[in-house]
Amino acid sequence: MPEKLLFEKSVPGRRGVTFPTASLEGFSVDAVLPKKCQRESELTLPEISENELMRHYTRLSYESYGVDTGFYPLGSCTMKYNPKIHEDVARFPGFSEIHPLQPEESVQGALGLLYGLQNMLSEIAGMARVSLQPVAGAQGEMTGMLIARAYHLAQGRQRKHVIIPDSAHGTNPASAHLAGYTIKTVKSNREGIIDLEDLKQVVNQDTAALMLTNPNTLGLFERKIGEVVQVIHDAGALVYLDGANLNALLGLTRPGDMGFDIVHFNLHKTFSTPHGGGGPGAGPVGVVSHLTPYLPSPLIEKKGEHFFMDSNRPQSIGRVHSFYGNFGILLRAYTYIRRLGAEGLSAISRNTIINANYLKKQLEASYEIPMKRPCMHEFILSAKAFRDKGIHAWDIAKRLIDYGYYPPTVNFPLIVPESLMIEAPESEARETLDDFAKVLILIRKEIDESPEKLTQAPTTQKVGRMNEVLAARQLNVRYPA
Ligand SMILES: *Cc1c(COP(=O)(O)O)cnc(C)c1O
DSSP states (O other): OOOOOHHHHOOTTOOSSOOOOOOOTTOOHHHHSOGGGSOSSOOOOOOOOHHHHHHHHHHHHHHSOOTTTSOOOBTTTOOOOOOTHHHHHHTOHHHHTOOTTSOGGGGHHHHHHHHHHHHHHHHHHTOSEEEOOOOSHHHHHHHHHHHHHHHHHHTTOOOOEEEEETTOOTHHHHHHHHTTOEEEEEOBOTTSSBOHHHHHHHOOTTEEEEEEESSOTTSOOOTTHHHHHHHHHHTTOEEEEEETTGGGTTTTOOHHHHTOSEEEEOHHHHTTOOOGGGOOOOOOEEEOGGGGGGSOSOEEEEETTEEEEEOOOTTSOOOSSSTTSOHHHHHHHHHHHHHHHHHHHHHHHHHHHHHHHHHHHHHTTTSBOSOOSOOSSEEEEEOGGGGGGTOOHHHHHHHHHHTTOOOOEESOSTTSTTEEEEEOOTTSOHHHHHHHHHHHHHHHHHHHHOTHHHHTOOOSSSSOSOOTTHHHHOOOOOSOO
16 A cells, blocks of 8 residues: 555644643734735644654655665666765764854864865865865856856857767756857767767867766776867867766876866765765866866865955856855765775775676676676666567666666666666675676566566566656646645
């Protein structure tokens, strides 16, 4: 039985908490709140007892899948386990009870922490300065594109387009478009990396920037990154790194050393933070020294022993978010980095690369893997060969739910038909990967022997196949409708 809504359980007059009757002598609502601001009818809220409420939410919590209950092979998302110490630190009263409008002198600890995080991220990426303001990878991209725009304008030139590979994440063209640029696509070659010859054809004096993900969304390192950067710089354009895949690079190489001018971080991916369901994130942006004047304002600075917000930055693109960005996420990232240290960070990338290749190897005999060379932190399977059996990538994903796994990303990147994109974060044990591989191999057998098990999946859940587009088309979730 699906859990009923609280509204359906409501019984008029039932209460969870009762308050004593207010006994303010001669108090009148009208005296403090004008009539036009008062409700005309009772608020329709569910009326329910405390234990019913508690059981309702506890039961619902059992029904959701989270990184605390199982493995997320969700390519492109870096869904790693989040150490609980982060949650403890985020709840320290010294952090959780401060207000962003407090005087600077009274929040020196918090500002010091942000200053430290700015510097650690600069070091990790090989950038000169970092702004912590953007609150998502996509917002970091837009910030980066606005910085590119401000830079070109300051040089007295109006550039028109941004070049983006055909394997890119959809947020890349969206961000460049929002910053006022048109998009030019550069092809991937048969190896799955940027086609350098095609890039040379596309780049010209109107190019503002190239947006690149490295390792790219096929899980492959852009081997010719030096030449790619050179081609773009020769045209007076900037090279932007979509840093969503930084989990594969930590302590091994740095975007700044590869020649990138701007990079965003997805702190909620690489530096751990629960981020299912589109929850809060942080997308700091780092730049090389000649772009620092354009970073969002204010930046956190230090003078002597005093930390302060520097808003006197005339060339800045301005604010992209209120206050400091998502402070709680920044706090978690800071804790993560300080706990691991430099050695620990590079161990993350080494282990995630080993995990992904270990899993890929186990699946090679059962599934088509279009890109043969060793992968970085993730890899792609293609289910194209099963199309004539009526099986698609999403059927494999749905069947994985029956076996207790969160499904991998499907049908992205778009350049591989029927793709399943699998990421195996460093926080997963070898046994977890072995079990997952066994299940995928079992499903491969089912495709031949009992394909209906896939097309009918999931059968173990409270709901089966849902209409995946309806929720996006019909936004009214109010009850009663
Ligand atoms: C996740 C991701 C993004 C967008 O980041 P958000 O934080 O979700 O806005 C951009 N590019 C790539 C490659 C990603 O995986």
